[in-house]
Amino acid sequence: MKNFKSAMVLLVLFTLIITGTSMAGSMNKKGDVGILTSEEEAGLLFMREEEKLARDVYLVLLDKWGLRVFENIAASEQRHMDAVLYLLGKYGLDDPVLAPGFFQNTDLQDLYDDLVAKGEKSIVDAIDVGILIEETDIEDIEDLIGQTDKKDIIQVYTNLLDGSYSHLEAFKSHL
Secondary structure (H helix, E strand, C coil): HHHHHHHHHHHHHHHHHHHHHHHHHHCCCCCCCCCCHHHHHHHHHHHHHHHHHHHHHHHHHHHHHHHHHHHHHHHHHHHHHHEEEEEEEEHHCCCCCCCCCCCCCCCHHHHHHHHHHHCCCHHHHHHHHHHHHHHHHHHHHHHHHHCCCCCCHHHHHHHHHHHHHHHHHHHHHCC
């Protein structure tokens, strides 16, 4: 038992050392990560919730219709959420995410409610909802890329954009 505790302590210390090293690698030469503009901050917070909206809607529609496309893309949306969460942590922003189906941004809350209601009407409506979400994501991400010059944020947004184009094609192939 004593050896197990010692091993666990070493594992925790090793993890903290590795985590600290990787976090330090994300800082600039002055030891900080830079300052976000109000547009960049708002963009990251919005994108975190917008990616959550996509995931949450797709999970509801998966439950309703059982289409694998919703399962696969919901998993991808979770990875998108995680990428934005990394940036929130890096820049010291609080995570706006609430429980599934709930949003701090009231516009996104209303949109979520509308999209779920539409997507539950029929399988075709559900696929149309997926297409609408991805088309909206593409527009929003393209706008956000134009609002920053930070390479790490542009990289994450570019990855999200590539994913949204892929998701859009996957949904269109189901029509």
